Amino acid sequence: MSLSSSFDHKGYCHYQNHSELIDPVNICHVLVSPRIRARRTFELMFEGLPEQPSHEFTEDVREWDYGDYEGLKPAEILAIDPEWKIWYKG
DSSP, X not given: OXXXXXXXXXXXXXXXXXXXXXXXXXXXXXXXXXXXHHHHHHHHHTTTSSSOOSEEEOGGGOOOOOGXXXXXXXXXXXXXXXXXXXXXXX
């Protein structure tokens, strides 16, 4: 389950109601994108456990790199840069 930057209380409650879908006992090692959203997803998935499963943050599984726009919604990016297009400026 991935989390958008607009992950809100409603989304979090939905996640909590479905958190049993992944049994941490069956996880050996997790590769996590270094992006903020992926890190938040990882942390939420395993919060409340005595310890997180073995994991590493690696560019090998990275998502798009938004650079200075990381965590912003498209409308927020367009307010900063009206010429922004995802296919040209990522």
